[in-house]
Amino acid sequence: MVRKNKWDLxxxxGGLAGLTTALHLSNHNLKICLIEKNTYPNHKVCGEYVSNEILPYLNSLNIDPFSIGAKKITRFNITNLEGTTxxxxxxxxxxxxxxxxxDNLIYESLKNEIEIKFDTVEKILFQDGNFKVSTQNKEIFTAEFVVGAFGKRSNIDSFLKRDFILQKSPWLAVKGHYEFDFPEDTVALHNFNGGYCGLSKIETNAVNxxxxxxxKAFKKYGDxxxxxxxxxxxxxxxxxxYKTAKPIFEKSLTISQVSFQKKKPVENHIFMIGxxxxxxxxxCGNGMAMAIRSAQIFSNLFLEAxxxxxxxxxxxxxxxxRSWYNEFGKRLKTGRTIQSLLMNPHSSKIGFSVAKTFPSIIPILIKKTHGSPTI
Ligand SMILES: Cc1cc2nc3c(=O)[nH]c(=O)nc-3n(C[C@H](O)[C@H](O)[C@H](O)COP(=O)(O)OP(=O)(O)OC[C@H]3O[C@@H](n4cnc5c(N)ncnc54)[C@H](O)[C@@H]3O)c2cc1C
Known part of the structure; x- marks a missing residue:
């Protein structure tokens, strides 16, 4: 049987962007419903290094990652194919x-504040100033506003026929947790032919x-x-x-079709975040901070409006x-430039020797891909 539910938003x-928006907007007399297709907690393919850029904001929402053992990271280490460090x-x-x-830390703090449905959204229709959202479990939700926080690639992107989804992407990603002797205060980025690998410690003392x-690089090997x-x-x-680290997961997690194509912050009247x-x-190690910051920008503008x-x-x-492009436009552009330099063996070699001579260039580049902490 089809049921109807009416919401403000x-x-x-319910990844970092969606959960943070919900937490920010809870307690503001709004009827909010968050729809997430997976239950918590769950593992995601991610480098798991979060910039302090969003720490004051998270603290203002009573979220403290250090309360559950997050590792403080202050050092960056990058190597190239030749082992230059x-x-x-x-x-x-x-x-x-x-x-x-x-994600689970934010979910736990939110779960009694708003309605959370575990279901997969299949369709979103906008008509006469209202949205109709239909799910796999045959529920229909209506609301005046919809926030799209469904991540880098979702069935909803196909439903909305967003431009980027029509183009194939060559990128795939693999992640696992390992037992390995590694400094707690460091995030490392190791370059290899056709890609790069990030290493850093997490709250369990494992290395991600x-x-x-x-x-193209992967298919020569097959597994x-x-x-x-x-x-x-x-x-x-x-x-x-890879010789000495002991895998903790039975199988690595993988995703494919990771797209870095440009998208729009508002599409079909849906406010896109994260x-x-x-x-x-x-x-750039900054996607999670950007997801949380976009939640903050949207929530503030929404409450003001x-x-x-x-x-x-x-x-x-x-x-x-306008606010989204002001905040993220330049970072995304710098990220694209650094990525293409690093992925080209010739320019990567030149880049490494320039950075060896002028080491202050690395913090400057990092700053260009990050924003300033705000509450
Ligand atoms: C290989 C790789 C490494 C990365 N490393 C880092 C790093 O070290 N540091 C960093 O800051 N960032 C990193 N990032 C980026 C970071 O992972 C993302 O920017 C961040 O996860 C974005 O959060 P989000 O909430 O927008 O999306 P997500 O966390 O992906 O959340 C989207 C949610 O939407 C749900 N969903 C999707 N479709 C539906 C549907 N139809 N119905 C209901 N629910 C749905 C999903 O289940 C998911 O929970 C990395 C990204 C990649 C690909």
Missing amino acids: IIIG LNTDLPLGGFGISRYAF ACYLTTF IDSFQSNEMSKNPFLKEF DSAGLIHPL MQKDCFNRNILEVNYT
């Missing part, structure tokens, strides 16, 4: 925490290893173990890692779009 997707302090620093624990590569020991291990640091609005290259005597949807859409 529906948030689709560059070390630097991180300008802002960050923390290491698994997505399993981080997550890499991004192309299908993960062979790719790791024959291609990635050409980098001496990764050779040491990866649904745009994904920065993972080597709601307080006005005469609410205008169009103005909110224009303001959010």
